[in-house]
Amino acid sequence: MPIPMLTDEEWEVIRPLLWADTKKIKSYREESGVGLREALDTLRFRACEKYYEITGFRETNPNALWHHYLSLYGPECINCGHLLRTPKASYCANCGASKN
Ligand SMILES: [Zn+2]
Structure with missing residues (x-):
């Protein structure tokens, strides 16, 4: 099954949730010392839930x-x-950061 792409309008809905989720992963990892994989398995992400609402596709990794x-x-x-x-x-x- 191909992964559904988001339109600009849908992205405007997802983006703020995704930023919040990204911060959540970061602070969770800092507090608990776990790796990214474990953080992704443990936390629930609003961006992923909204993405599922919009597209019907289950994505568990907000980074994706x-x-x-x-x-x-x-x-x-x-x-x-x-x-x-x-x-x-x-x-x-803009800032020189490499794209993960
Ligand atoms: Zn940048």
Whole structure:
């Protein structure tokens, strides 16, 4: 089954949830010292739940949602939120962060 892509309008709904989820993963890992995989298995993500509501597709990794956004641009930088220049960009032109 192909992964459903998000339109701009859907992305506007998902994006703030995704930012919150990303922060949640980070603080959870800092507090508990667990790895990313365990954090993903343990936490529940509102962005993923909303994505499921919109598309009917179960995505358990919120990081993957960045890649499901349909756009002419690349995904947003996970560090500063700036849109990467192309979907294939390997780093952010704004802050220089590499795309995980
Ligand atoms: Zn950036």
